Amino acid sequence: MRAGGRLQRVHRPDSGFVWGSVENGWMHVGRRIMSRRRVAVGALIVVMALGPSWLATGGGATIARAARPASAKAPGRDRADRSAARVPRGPELALTGCCTLPEPLTEPTEFEFADTPLVDACNFIAYQHRIEIRVDRKALEEDGLDNPRVNEAIAGLPLHRALTIALRPLNLTWYVEDGLVYVTTPEAYRRHLVTESYDVTPLMRAGIDAQRLRELLLQCTSGTWSTDAGTVSFVGNVLVVRQTYHVQCEIADLLRSLAGLI
DSSP, X not given: OOSSSOOEEEEETTTEEEEEOSSHHHHHHHHHHHHHHHHHHHHHHHHHHHHHHHHHTTHHHHHXXXXXXXXXXXXXXXXXXXHHHSOXXXXXXXXXXXXXXXXXXXXXXXXXXXXXXXXXXXXXXXHHHTOOEEEOHHHHHHTTOOSOEEEEEEEEEEHHHHHHXXXXXGTOEEEEETTEEEEEOHHHHHHOOEEEEEEOHHHHHTTOOHHHHHHHHHHHSOOOOBTTTBEEEEETTEEEEEEOHHHHHHHHHHHHHHHHHO
């Protein structure tokens, strides 16, 4: 970015690309625009989940009232009045298991590798962040990868994003199991399915039935769904999903978004 107030596209690790100038006012407007887009996407997910029948009963008006500011009041309105006017949030889902990133993977990282053997790069990152990283040598050998080299320089990104970026040119990926990070090939990764259970009682009480929730998972996640690649089932109000690690993370994020908006 250059001074002078010129509008430019800027990359921020926490919020992606935003438009703004060096003036604080423009950057503030850029963040507000992105925040409003996130709210709009969240509201759209809720409408998709609850369906036309819910809108017909007046539920849509409830969301509209919650999103629209109340009528203007005197500037001297005290903090207690503002707290009372807040719309109560829905119940939060208690999601645990493989859909939770280990803390070291959320830490910002910095590294620069030039023609560095994959094992050495993984050992460096593991030591730097106090986490164990294992390379699936058997899977790499089956895929014809003999001692691949890493060429990447990253600074300021969370470790989980940095790993994805560094491994992509090698056509490799990673997943977490029992707190350990495994680096492997896409083929071996897709074969490694894990089963997670989610108590979705708050969502069902809000009117999102099992069929609609199943449709949301199929439409809003990147997973492949079939008998061999991924399945969805219900035991009462418990959602049982068999999928790959990263799709389980997507499902957890989707369920949290829904629970926060009902």
